[in-house]
Amino acid sequence: MFKAKLIGLIAGIIYRLYSFTFRYIIHFPDELINDLKTNGIKPQNNYLYAFWHQDEMAMIPYFSYKKIIIMVSMSKDGTILATALKFFGYKIISGSSSKRAIAAFIEALKKIKEGHTFAIAIDGPRGPAFESKEGVIKLSEKSNRPIFPLRAFPEKCFIFEKSWNKSRLPMPFSKIHIVVGKPDFFTKETLKDKLDSLNYAKTFL
Numbered sequence: 001m002f003k004a005k006l007i008g009l010i011a012g013i014i015y016r017l018y019s020f021t022f023r024y025i026i027h028f029p030d031e032l033i034n035d036l037k038t039n040g041i042k043p044q045n046n047y048l049y050a051f052w053h054q055d056e057m058a059m060i061p062y063f064s065y066k067k068i069i070i071m072v073s074m075s076k077d078g079t080i081l082a083t084a085l086k087f088f089g090y091k092i093i094s095g096s097s098s099k100r101a102i103a104a105f106i107e108a109l110k111k112i113k114e115g116h117t118f119a120i121a122i123d124g125p126r127g128p129a130f131e132s133k134e135g136v137i138k139l140s141e142k143s144n145r146p147i148f149p150l151r152a153f154p155e156k157c158f159i160f161e162k163s164w165n166k167s168r169l170p171m172p173f174s175k176i177h178i179v180v181g182k183p184d185f186f187t188k189e190t191l192k193d194k195l196d197s198l199n200y201a202k203t204f205l
Helices: 002-019 030-039 053-059 076-088 101-113 135-143 188-197 200-204
Strands: 023-027 048-051 068-072 091-094 117-121 147-154 157-159 168-170 175-180
Touching: 002 076, 048 053, 048 135, 048 188, 053 117, 053 147, 053 168, 068 076, 068 101, 076 091, 091 101, 101 117, 101 135, 117 135, 135 147, 135 188, 147 168, 147 188
Parallel strands: 023 175, 048 117, 048 147, 068 091, 068 117
Antiparallel strands: 147 175, 157 168
């Protein structure tokens, strides 16, 4: 475990410095812009962010130090990630669908009700990739908080082709397009459909 934390410590420092070269461009659909102008984002100013595991590395720097909690698995890789994420100001909850699931769910629900925003890669921790899990849907129902669907599209990136999630590492000085969907209360199927529809190339080019 010490080795995993040491790796996470080094990775966190390096990626924090590396990410300062990124340039983010945020895209809101017209329906969301109109809704924000009319009503603002409601109900409680904290939300549930849902995205695919593939987008995680591109999103982590953008949402740093924004009072966000993230659930991370208790595996060796999870320990590395949790340690690294602390350099970006995230609050960590340890747990997954296979380990400490109920305790982690209760802890996340409590934090959400206290005012924290919760972010999760909904096809983790083991996949299959691009298949939504139930956890964030249940959190949304129990907390009465809508889900914000998000995608991230680096213009230049390295794709880890051998990884199960085809994770994408933005190249230095890359522009990263964050595509935001309208917040709503989803089912597992409709959330997958919404995330799949948030395609930067189709919608904004």
